[in-house]
Amino acid sequence: MAASIARGCQAAKGLGPSFRSARALLPVSTSVASRVLAGPGRRQITGPSEPGVFQPPPKPVIVDKRGPQRRESRFLSPEFIPPRGRTNPLKFQIERKDMLERRKILHIPEFYVGSILRVTTADPYANGKTSQFLGICIQRSGKGLGATFILRNTIEGQGVEICFELYNPRIQEIQVVKLEKRLDDSLLYLRDALPEYSTFDMNMKPVAQEPSREVPINQLKVKMKPKPWSKRWERPKFNVKGIRFDLCLTEEQMKEAQKWSQPWLEFDMMREYDTSKIEAAIWNEIEASKSS
Structure with a gap:
C-alpha cells in the first residue's frame, strides 16, 4: 500500500513541468494583457477597435421652439x-416722400x-474734394x-461744433463709429464741461455691435468747469441727469434751484403727445415706398 502511494506521488511530480510548459503556450486573454501593461498605477489601455469598448452617445441639442422668437x-x-398742433399734414406728407x-441714395x-x-x-x-469730421x-x-444734428469735438484744445443738415445733398456718408445713448436727450451742457468729455x-x-442687441446707455456723469455756465443747468426745467x-x-445753491421746479407738469395729460397712430401711418408709407 505504501509502495503504491509513493509511485503515485512520483508520477504527479513528473506531470508538473509538462503542465507549466503547456500553459505558457496558451494565448493570454486581452483583459490580463491590459492589466499587465497598465500596471497597478496606470489606467487600463483599451483601443477603439476592441469590440467591448463603451462608446458614449452624442450630446443632444435641445431647442425650445415654444418660446417667442426675437x-x-x-x-x-x-x-x-x-410737430404737434399742425392741422394740415399735406406739407409733411410731401416732405416725407422726398425724405x-x-x-x-444716402x-x-x-x-x-x-x-x-463720422460725416463725409x-x-x-x-x-x-471731400472733408470729414x-x-x-x-x-x-x-x-x-x-432736420439737423450737431457734432462736437475738441481739436487742439478748442471745442469745435458743426451743425449738419440731415438731408443735405452735400453729405456723402454718415458712419456710426460708436452707437450708444446717454442719460439726457440733449448734451449741450458739454460746452460747459471739462474738454476731456468731448475729445475724440x-x-x-x-x-x-450686434444688430439684435439693444442700444447701450452710457451712464457717464460729467464734471463741469467753474461757473459761469452758458445756462443754469441745475434748474429743474432742464432735467439734467448727466452732471x-x-x-x-453747494447745498444752498441746489435748494435755491429747486425753487424753480414745477412738479405739477409731470401730471399734465394735455402735454402728452401720442404719436402711435401717426407712427403706424408713417410705417405704411415707408413700406409702400419700398415696394414701389
Missing part, C-alpha cells in the same frame, strides 16, 4: 413725426444723442427736410 426692432427717425427718396443709419459719428461731405476747396452728437432737432480721436475705428452737481454746487 422680433426685429424697427427704428423710426424722429424727424418723420410732424424717403433721399434715403434711397444711407442714413440709426443714431442717437450721445453716439459718435463734399467740399470743393478741400484736398480730394468726427464728433459726438449733442443734439438732434428739426422736423422733415429741416479723428482716426477712431468703428466699434462693432455731477455735487462737485460744483
